[in-house]
Amino acid sequence: MTTPIHVYSEIGNLKTVMLKRPGRELENLTPEYLGRLLFDDIPYLTAVQQEHDQFAEALKQQGVEVLYLEQLTAEALEDAAVRKQFISDLLSESKADIHGAYEKLNEYLLSMDTSSMIEHVMSGIRKNELEKGTRTNLHELMEDPYPFYLDPMPNLYFTRDPAAAIGNGLTINRMKEPARRRESLFMRYIVQHHPRFKGLDIPIWLDRDSSFNIEGGDELVLNEETVAIGVSERTSAQAIERLGRNLLKRQNQIRRVLAVEIPKTRAFMHLDTVFTMVDRDQFTIHPAIQGPEGDMRIFILERGETDEDIHITEEHNLLEVLKKTLGLSDVNLIFCGDGDEIASAREQWNDGSNTLAIAPGVVVTYDRNYISNACLRAQGIKVIEIPSGELSRGRGGPRCMSMPLYREDIK
Structure with missing residues (x-):
């Protein structure tokens, strides 16, 4: 071949x-x-x-x-710089900034090993997975009831x-x-x-x-x-x-x-x-x-x-x-x-x-x-x-x- x-x-x-x-x-x-x-x-x-x-x-x-x-993706993202860029691209395409969650999602995904990170972005990230901390702005106080920061990809x-x-x-x-x-x-x-x-x-x-x-x-x-x-x-x-x-x-x-x-x-x-x-x-x-x-x-x-x-x-x-x-x-x-x-x-x-x-x-x-x-x-x-x-x-x-x-x- x-x-x-x-x-x-x-x-x-x-x-x-x-x-x-x-x-x-x-x-x-x-x-x-x-x-x-x-x-x-x-x-x-x-x-x-x-x-x-x-x-x-x-x-x-x-x-x-x-x-x-999933395995091919994990093997493609072994380099830390490539993995970081992938997460950035994925979050941008997911419009994570609309929820005001870009930075905490980025930090959350970077904290994982590669396989876990891929599993999370494929399966979706629910809002209750992340530590909410103190709510300081109107958007957080009037939180959208939609349960996901990142939608799952069931297809x-x-x-x-x-x-x-x-x-x-x-x-x-x-x-x-x-x-x-x-x-x-x-x-x-x-x-x-x-x-x-x-x-x-x-x-x-x-x-x-x-x-x-x-x-x-x-x-x-x-x-x-x-x-x-x-x-x-x-x-x-x-x-x-x-x-x-x-x-x-x-x-x-x-x-x-x-x-x-x-x-x-x-x-x-x-x-x-x-x-x-x-x-x-x-x-x-x-x-x-x-x-x-x-x-x-x-x-x-x-x-x-x-x-x-x-x-x-x-x-x-x-x-x-x-x-x-x-x-x-x-x-x-x-x-x-x-x-x-x-x-x-x-x-x-x-x-x-x-x-x-x-x-x-x-x-x-x-x-x-x-x-x-x-x-x-x-x-x-x-x-x-x-x-x-x-x-x-x-x-x-x-x-x-x-x-x-x-x-x-x-x-």
Whole structure:
């Protein structure tokens, strides 16, 4: 392995992946603040950790190296000066100064060892954790009832979204919702300071300082020449165009970017919640994203006459676009829930289309989506099921919970 980032397909043999084990941040969820923190329910921590451990073990049994976000971050912040700067950046992005708590939070976090500090910023810091002392100003005397100085980050176990590997580089994403925006800061520090990545001049195709929102669940690497990106609730057309320009200008392998418009609803959220690749010529899809004749809006971005130009064409048939851009004679779309109106809606809500391919024709799925899993098996796909009673409460499946860092090339 000559480079730590190498992802030129959705289905190449998965060699290295980054996960985040659910932690105490889930126990800082309460009904009153679920909407603010982008959750619909409160998972039971012990059970969700057991399910996640089984997910990780299933990957290891297939020969996948599993890295953890929390451990990589701790290793990246071993230097005291780097750790101090990380805390400063984290507090600034958390707007800790609004609560008048910046200095005492900074002191509190600097007093901890690195692993404890990371666990605290991920799980959130409650006001009653800090010594209040004598209240001397009106703000403290009329304290906001909101219980946190730093919000918990319960969505962190969906490692797909804050950053995504494309080719030998990364997008480090500006996420749409404020509740998730801090998450990509971890990957920036990992790439810049972790021994596995630093000094290797890893291309950053789009950085988190961008003005436009994009999330990794919308980014699919279909082959070494083609990237598909969802125009979704969480990813803007402006971000896709900027990323497309950067990819087409800065490297030679990727020849086109497909901007695939999907309904902008929470149920569909990202492209990978309704469409994933499971084999060279097979895809799972939720039928509700297509029109009556299978029509939808797809924009193909390609190089123009000069490096600064970009040529955009609009298409409306997903099958034909996939066949043309991937050089296939035929494409098989496998419907979530077997296309049944009720079953497909139910299983899509529980991420029936959110498969993680670990090799061509081999995928990891949630066990609860038994109709979709049976459809995959009927088309010759090997399905590795994992338990999902608690994991699925976070509204994300196996692809959402994984960030591939290295895949073998398709032969």
